[in-house]
Amino acid sequence: MADLLDILRTYLLVTRPLTTVMLALFALGLVAWRVSALPPGLGPGPIARRRRVERILTAIVLLGGLAHAIHQASLFDDAYISLRYARNLVEGHGLVFNVGQRVEGYTNFLWTVLLAGANWVTGVELPLLALIGSLTAFAVTILTAARLGRRLSPSPAGTFHLPLAAALLATQAVFVEYGTTGMETGFVAMLTILGAGAFCFATDRKGMRWAGVCFALATLTRPDHALYYAAAVMVGALPWLATIARRPPAFVASLRSEDFARVLHLAAPALLVLLHLGWRRIYYGEWLPNTYYAKAADQVYWQQGLRYLTAFLAAPHTWVLLVVIAWGYSRATTLPARRFFQLTLLTAVLVTAYLVKVGGGYMFGRFFVPLVPLVVVAAEHSVYASLHRAGHNGPRRLKHAALFGLLASTAVSAQLFPVMQYRWNMNEQRSYYRVRSWFPVEVEHWAYDHGQQLGELYDAGFRPKIACSGIGMISYYGRHELFDTLGLTEKAVARRRLSRRGIPGHEKMATLEQILEGEVQFLLGWGIVGGHDRLKKVCLTPPTCKPKWQLLYYDRDDMALLREIAPDAKPPKTERHIDRYIRRLARRKQPLDDRAHARVMAKLAFLDDFYFQHNDDDARRQRFVRAYEQALPAYPHSWDGPVATKP
Template sequence: MDHSFRIARHLASRTHTGRHAKRIGVATVSLLALLFAWTYRGFSFDDAFITFRYAKNLAEGAGPVFNPGERVEGFSSSVWMLVSALLMTVVGKDALSLIAAIKVVGLLFGLLAVLGCWRLAEDLVPERPSLAGFLGALVLVTTGYFPIWAVGGLETPLFCAEIAWFAVFLVEERATGRAKPSFRPALLAIALAWTRPEGALLAALFCCHLLLDVARRRASWRTLGPALACACGVALLFGLRWAYYGELLPNTYYAKSSQARLSSAMSGFFYVFKWLTGLDAAVHRWSIPVSSAMGDIPYPPGAALFGAALLGAVRPGGRRSARLLTGGLALALICATVVEGGDWMPGFRFLVPAFPLLAALSAAALCGPLERLRPGVRLLVGISAALVIGAPWAALLQFRIDRAGTARGAELISSQYVRAGSWLKTHVPADSVLAIGEAGIVPYISEHRYIDLFGLNDKVVARMPGYWFYKKPTDYVLSRDPDYIVLAGDMAPDPGWAARFPPHLREQFMSHRRFLYPHGDALARSAAFRERYREIAAVGRPSSADNFVIFCRINEGPTTRTCRRPLL
């Protein structure tokens, strides 16, 4: 059994100086994380309210559904949905109060991930645990994208914390030789699978890892206990999903992956390439356009972090097997991102969960050269190197925070989203059926039944060809005959956009208006849509593209509804 890393770490931490230095380091890094979180406090995405709507229906007894009676799994994290449902019992169901509370919860999980990164770095560099832990946590916090998503309202910080501590327990268990197999890694592997789809991959790798050790007689047969527990926990997730939703995979998978596998993998590859290089123009042609909407990043945000982590994983010295194991976990997450096709949101959300592992490995790479320096110089040089690796200015320059804490370029929970939801709740009958693409805060506030034009919460649209934003479910939507259709687009006429239409349509109903997504253009070109629907309201700011144009069905018959005039 290898106890060297435990002995070295405990000897350093038991001294008064070591404990005092660690407290100061943890406090410093935590305060820095809080500062970054406050800077990005206005960073929120509409998708958070998709999960909130499922949680709200669950809390009200309708089950984890988007529309009562329709069993579709349009959320990506079962654990985060349950956390949101529990949070509603404390803060209520008000949209703005809920997003503020979930940001606080996310920040707490983010701090837990920072502590996990500190602990992991200590385990990887037992001869300098305090220095390694401090540098690893500092690199993680200063990456910029990690604190952004800590307050983004989604499950990313929870997943980061689980991965960090999963790696800690796995490394420490291997160091003890598994004389008494621990169930801690198995329990966290189950939590990973329940938190994100990529977590199931890590859980499968964990089980294979244990079985391989038993087959090679590196571990006793008792090791099969944690492997069996992990397999049962993951099987329970898939079993419950199949029993309730009738699918083995969440509907979000089909909505975001209904393109050719090669095309999806190419999008994922260039998503990772942009993180490594900061380049956008070179990959915009091949990657998902909306994932590159922020433009070129002034500083390569991932090259230094990935390069330092690679050096830390392969450098000679003690605990190399643990460092290679940590690097393997990080590489598995990056490969999963490639297979999934990347993500459309700014800030490299799908790659952030690998940051705690990469940061700990970066600390291992730094500690070797720093050994040759005097203590005071060592700390100064280490902090400077951590800032270069983390590159916080990449995120700061990319998002350009204003005085209100609003991040430029993000799909924020802005006034027009709230206004659109409130207008629909006030002026549209409660039993109406609506169609919309942005299925977050607007449906959450208005509380109507919705058809999701992006397909996250609709099984039929999800399986249509094309990537998530580029589906054109015109015939399907019109066959459902919704009472109202809500489209995102500019409020001001755009003559340049009107030129795209045939001449006989340019002066007709709605032909001048530019819509934000292809499904809006497809509906605008549909004769059936122009005959059956008319515009009744436009909610938003004239200078913004994130506005909502509301159309009402005008067909005659016993089911005709009275189209409300806009209250603007």
């Protein structure tokens, strides 16, 4: 509860400086109302000219939205996980992250496969294709919202219609952010609003079937969009259920009715989802993606879910849109409008309940983005329905004009999250991963630069197995076999039991035993494990050497290659260190006492794990053992000496 109050308090504080801008937008909304309120015989000329003006305004809104999205373009690290899967698919390794390891560490099957197909056909680099795909989906969503808003409008045919929903989508930060990012979010939002439009205006079985295809494709893009599909089927079944309710004995006959046939055609494309489910079981051996377990989606985390919901209601002023929708819901008189409102309402309830249950996510607003187009179109319709209902009654029209102002005032969002900082276990990812170049794609983040340097080492033949979290750019550009310490691509880690809750998706961490069992040689993101800093710290990215990796075991051949191809890397000289230790031990004048003996045994145990088990160097170990034996006291003791050969 304290966090919820903190979110609301922060919202009020950051909204105060925006008051002037929001009032100006409110005034602009009143102007929009005045233009929209003109009778069909007035306004910018004949109907054809009005339509031309509407199209020009829509084009301006679209271009403005694209400029806005490109100006703040970002390419998230998580997007690169899918890009690595796509590249491996194109290269013939299958839909895998590490070659030969079938783990579904992505949650966007259709998006990943489409990117792979586009790369295979065009040869264009995958990061650029991801950005272009996001922008294309963003543009299609805006145009669809404009057309859908116009078709749902209850105003007379000759009335001038402003594309309010499209304008809001082109300006609201939470939606514009996903106009790039390379994530599947914008694409699935596009499929959702296309499906909603087809569903609302479906007059026959074919229309319902097309709506079902859109919702099925959205579910193939993100499995949780089965909620959107289920909502559409439930709303589509209402006429059939109403018939049964009126005449219960007619149930069998109703199965041959047109209403039931339309429901079947709406649900039929779900076969695509079932086929993919079967393929997943055969290919990956699981019914659900590995990410489902890694992100603890099977657990209840309602405290974080309420934070996620509250922040989404506040920052983009979603609560204002809900007020506008509530005002105009009863004014949805046409069948398409009623369907749209019912679909939006039921979808919002199902999606919100699910997100609150699982804790939302750490990327602010991401999982609500596909719902935003439905909400803004519903809000636009509420405004026009209220205006139409008011007729020519002056006072009532002025009263409803306030809805235009309220809707317009939500165009500017409140900034709840500091740049590149977490708050309430969430952040705005766009502040982390700015695109600094499009041709070729370059991202302003250390992981991008680090991945490029690792890629150069990989191309030179330096290919050890590495482990880290934040695996996207490092794995894509570095190309090394990689162990994800957060478990997205590691089944054993993903199925660990949670000990505590924190940032969603970042709560399950691999144990050191799991990392060592994975035969990882280089580890990033942990403190030095077990001491011996001088032997474990290694620089793979000179000259800055940031971040620093640590060696989990020493391979002489790999280190020799690293010294050859990257002299500035300065890998540890473990052999020299061992030789110096042996010489000091051999020159020891005093016999080993209990403490000194314990230190020598610990040193040998460490070197066995770190060096001798991974290198054919039995002669050096024998020298260590002989030096140890020379340092033993002459009197009897109970210590067990080391074996003569390495374990």
